[in-house]
Amino acid sequence: MNPTPFRPTFWNIPVEGQILIYILGILAVLFCAWGTVKSVRAILSGKPKALKEAPRERLRRLWNEGFLQTRIMRTASGKAHFAIFWGFIFLFFGTAAATLDWDVTRPLFGVRFLKGDFYLFYKLILDCAGVAALIGLGYAAYSRWIKKGPSLEASPRFAALIGSLAFIIITGFFIEALRLAAQKPEWAGWSPVGCLLAGLFSSLSAPSLTTAHALLWWIHGLSALVFIAAIPATFYSHIFKAPWNIFEQKLEPLGAVPKIEKIEEQESFGISKFDQMSWKKRLDFEACTECARCTAVCPAVKMGTPLNPKEFVLKLQRAGRQKEAQDLSSVISEQELWSCSTCGACLNACPSRIDIPDLVVQMRTHYALEEGKFPPGVAKTLQNVATVGNPWGLDPGSRLDWASGLDVSLLEEGRHVDVLYWVGCAASYDRRAQKIARAMVKILKAAGVSFGVMPEERCHADFARRLGEEYLFQTAAAENIENFKRYSFDRILCACPHCFNTLAHEYPQFDGGKFQVISHADFILDLISKKLLPALSLDEASTVYHDPCYLARYNGIAQSPRSALRTFVPDLREPENKGLSSLCCGAGGGQFWFDGSRTQRINVIRFDELKATKATRIATACPFCMSMLDTAKSQRKDEETVVKDIAEIVAEALDKKSN
Numbered sequence: 280m281n282p283t284p285f286r287p288t289f290w291n292i293p294v295e296g297q298i299l300i301y302i303l304g305i306l307a308v309l310f311c312a313w314g315t316v317k318s319v320r321a322i323l324s325g326k327p328k329a330l331k332e333a334p335r336e337r338l339r340r341l342w343n344e345g346f347l348q349t350r351i352m353r354t355a356s357g358k359a360h361f362a363i364f365w366g367f368i369f370l371f372f373g374t375a376a377a378t379l380d381w382d383v384t385r386p387l388f389g390v391r392f393l394k395g396d397f398y399l400f401y402k403l404i405l406d407c408a409g410v411a412a413l414i415g416l417g418y419a420a421y422s423r424w425i426k427k428g429p430s431l432e433a434s435p436r437f438a439a440l441i442g443s444l445a446f447i448i449i450t451g452f453f454i455e456a457l458r459l460a461a462q463k464p465e466w467a468g469w470s471p472v473g474c475l476l477a478g479l480f481s482s483l484s485a486p487s488l489t490t491a492h493a494l495l496w497w498i499h500g501l502s503a504l505v506f507i508a509a510i511p512a513t514f515y516s517h518i519f520k521a522p523w524n525i526f527e528q529k530l531e532p533l534g535a536v537p538k539i540e541k542i543e544e545q546e547s548f549g550i551s552k553f554d555q556m557s558w559k560k561r562l563d564f565e566a567c568t569e570c571a572r573c574t575a576v577c578p579a580v581k582m583g584t585p586l587n588p589k590e591f592v593l594k595l596q597r598a599g600r601q602k603e604a605q606d607l608s609s610v611i612s613e614q615e616l617w618s619c620s621t622c623g624a625c626l627n628a629c630p631s632r633i634d635i636p637d638l639v640v641q642m643r644t645h646y647a648l649e650e651g652k653f654p655p656g657v658a659k660t661l662q663n664v665a666t667v668g669n670p671w672g673l674d675p676g677s678r679l680d681w682a683s684g685l686d687v688s689l690l691e692e693g694r695h696v697d698v699l700y701w702v703g704c705a706a707s708y709d710r711r712a713q714k715i716a717r718a719m720v721k722i723l724k725a726a727g728v729s730f731g732v733m734p735e736e737r738c739h740a741d742f743a744r745r746l747g748e749e750y751l752f753q754t755a756a757a758e759n760i761e762n763f764k765r766y767s768f769d770r771i772l773c774a775c776p777h778c779f780n781t782l783a784h785e786y787p788q789f790d791g792g793k794f795q796v797i798s799h800a801d802f803i804l805d806l807i808s809k810k811l812l813p814a815l816s817l818d819e820a821s822t823v824y825h826d827p828c829y830l831a832r833y834n835g836i837a838q839s840p841r842s843a844l845r846t847f848v849p850d851l852r853e854p855e856n857k858g859l860s861s862l863c864c865g866a867g868g869g870q871f872w873f874d875g876s877r878t879q880r881i882n883v884i885r886f887d888e889l890k891a892t893k894a895t896r897i898a899t900a901c902p903f904c905m906s907m908l909d910t911a912k913s914q915r916k917d918e919e920t921v922v923k924d925i926a927e928i929v930a931e932a933l934d935k936k937s938n
Contacts, residue, residue: 284466285394286401288381290458291489292496300500307504314511315519321599322565325558331530338526344632345522351572351630353860356428359418360570360630363444366412370448373405399469406472409448416445430571430580430589440514443506450499452476457492461485517568521631524566527559528632532784533623534833536640539749549644549747553598553605560638564596566631573625573635578863578881584618588625588635591615595638607642616643617654620881621745621868622828627859636868640745647747656874661743665751668737669704670872678736681706681713685720690731695767698723698730701782703775704738705902711909712902718930719774719799725933726811730772735762741781746869756785760792770795772802774926776829776901777867783834798830800840800900803929807846815847816935818928820921823852823894825885825908826861827901835859840900840925847932852892862888864907871903886911896921898928 289297343349348364351357380393393401420441423433455473460480467474480488510516539545550556573588574580580587591611598605621636629635646652653661663672679687681702690699700723706716723730739759744752763771771794773779779798786792797805806812824841831837837858844851856862865881886908889897897920899905908922 282465283394284396284398284464284469285391286377286380286398287458287462288377290462291492296493296497303501303504307508310508311510314508315516318511318516318520318565322561323558325556325561326554328557328559330527330559333530336530337528340528341522341526344630345525348630350628351570355418356422356570357630359415359422362411362415363419364415366408366410366415366448367444369404369408370412370451373401373408376401399466402470406452406470409452410472413445413448416441416448428571428575430574432569432571436514443502447499447502447506450495450502454492454495454499456480457488457495461488461492514569517566517631520562520566521568524562524631524633527562529634529637532780532833533626534780534829535784535788536637536744538785538788539644539753542750542753547645548648548749549646550638550641551607551645551649553595553607553610556599561599563631563633563638564592564599567592567596567633568631569593570630572628572630573633576624576628576860576862578620578622578624578865578884579618581884582618582865582880585612585614586616586618591635592633611642613646613652616646617873619868620828620863620865620870622863623832624828624860624863627832639868640747643745643747644749645747648750653746654869654873654876657746657869657872660872661746661748661751664738664740664743664755668755669708670738670742671704671708673708675737678702678707679732679734681716682720682732685717687720688731689734690766690768692765693767694731696729696731697769698728699763699766699768699771700730700732701771701773701778702732702736703773703778703902705775705906707736709902709906711906715774715902715905715924715926718924718926719772721930721933722803722806722812722926725813726806728806728811731766731768733762733766739778739781739786741777741785742869742872744785745867753789756789756792760786760789763794764791770797772797772799774799774900774902774924776827776834777903780829780833798834798836798839798900799926800830800836800843803925804839804843807843812929813933815929815932818848818932818935819850820848820896821850821852821892821894822848822896822898822928823854823889823892824857824925825854825864825889825897825899825904826857827899827904828861828863828867830900831857831861832859837861840898844898844925844928848928850894852894854889854892856888864901864904866903866907871907882907882911883914886915886917890915890917890920895919896923896928898923898925900925 348357348361352361377393380391384390384392422428423431423437427433452472453476455470456476457480459467459470459473460477467477510518539548569589571589577588594610598610616639619636619639621639623636625635660670663670667673667675690696700719702716705712737758738755740752740755771782773782773796776798779796782794783796822844824844826837841851862885863881864885870876897908899908905922905924912920912922
């Protein structure tokens with residue numbers, strides 16, 4: 280026996296067998312390539328969609344989200360998928376290295392690199408990779424059939440999918456074990472799994488070992504080739520579709536809905552048929568890994584509404600694979616569309632970055648602008664915005680009543696201010712939310728900030744856009760932008776995440792609509808950090824902070840409010856779901872204005888989750904979240920818990936200090 284370790288390629292396999300496996304291998308690769316090209320062409324047959332060019336940023340995201348899988352590593356299932364993914368990556372490159380060693384460097388240069396210490400290390404790495412993949416597959420099976428995750432499919436199809444991968448790895452280990460049992464090399468220990476299994480065959484004769492090895496070698500080889508050939512036509516096509524979708528993901532702010540250009544000239548609006556889908560939307564559906572992470576975090580699912588994000592995507596995927604054009608009303612019901620709060624939880628959880636909220640809005644746009652359909656109660660609210668500039672339908676002349684006695688200055692042409700304080704409809708008209716506006720004025724004055732409010736302020740109609748009423752949104756945007764242009768200011772301050780998201784990320788879609796916009800969470804922290812506010816009185820109330828979806832998830836503003844509160848609130852607690860994974864209050868996507876919306880009941884679930892921290896006060900940074908949590912508090916008949924905006928808490932700390 281050669282004393283130098285080397286890879287015994289095709290050990291025990293006759294020449295005719297080697298030739299046959301090469302032929303079958305080439306056919307499998309060609310079949311896989313043909314299926315892949317066919318699949319890509321079907322996706323690209325969708326309507327053109329121009330994407331922002333930023334190759335470096337796209338590659339960075341592909342590496343982080345596609346290969347390092349940072350988006351899914353927060354859970355045990357995510358770690359299991361990471362083990363499966365990287366296990367097979369190493370096994371794939373191990374096979375590629377073996378092919379290069381035997382079929383390229385050996386015949387062309389007379390050199391083999393899989394030998395000596397390098398070969399031993401190579402064997403150890405592949406054994407570890409195989410074990411890691413098996414552990415991941417084992418956990419996947421455990422999650423589906425033993426733990427029985429509520430959103431995971433435990434079907435014969437997935438049993439075959441998980442079992443086939445495990446079968447390929449296990450047969451590979453046993454092939455190695457049979458060879459080691461027959462050869463008994465000194466370096467067998469460098470294949471720890473194969474070496475351990477070889478002990479099972481110690482009593483077999485040499486002919487029995489070689490016969491069993493050859494039979495299992497063919498079973499393993501054919502299984503692997505069938506898997507390769509079947510990739511484009513099976514669930515495992517996400518191997519290339521998911522990374523492609525991650526690379527092509529939306530780089531614009533997540534909270535920005537695409538603008539309908541030249542809306543007056545359009546003959547159709549939104550999406551009602553599958554052939555109206557862009558190639559990017561088709562890629563979205565095809566990239567689904569069926570992991571059901573979207574379903575697990577969806578507030579609509581928690582409320583038992585007809586909407587299930589995973590099924591939503593898979594129904595569209597199936598529709599796209601049919602040759603005839605599909606009327607989407609026969610695929611997705613109106614009830615499913617209206618159940619979405621556009622909170623973005625599904626998008627944040629999705630490892631493939633499938634943008635369900637964006638598609639929901641586009642499909643709603645068809646119903647809104649072509650069929651005039653809205654959920655109960657919404658049509659009147661939209662009419663209020665169109666006629667009097669606020670969703671409550673209240674007198675525009677009373678918009679500034681909240682500022683009574685505060686000596687709030689109105690913006691004037693020719694006079695510059697540092698901050699244009701955008702109050703928003705909630706803080707202007709809702710009596711409870713008006714306290715937020717008054718608190719912000721107190722903070723601005725205490726910090727000596729030059730500010731003013733715009734007398735022409737009107738609703739920006741963000742919720743209308745998310746309900747599909749794009750025309751009303753664009754009308755409101757044009758009016759507000761023209762009014763902004765009349766005044767001189769450095770930045771716009773918003774105490775509502777919906778206002779902030781709209782002015783910061785959607786108004787720039789319009790000519791002259793780009794302004795510097797800051798959320799009150801960031802603004803307050805900046806004042807505290809720069810010591811522009813008087814020292815705040817210590818507040819010992821146990822407090823838990825609730826992250827608004829449009830602040831934390833869509834805009835990444837989660838630490839600012841916490842950092843501001845921690846400067847004077849020592850007992851700040853955290854709920855189970857926070858930051859990017861915060862649980863929606865149920866108000867977004869226009870749900871706040873629905874009559875009897877089932878998703879609004881998520882507020883009670885969220886309230887209970889916040890109360891589980893045993894905090895006596897709930898802090899938030901959104902007037903709509905505050906309203907929803909106050910409602911939940913009433914439903915729970917809780918008279919002890921206080922719900923307040925961070926601006927109110929800071930203003931109270933200022934008052935205590937001055938007293």
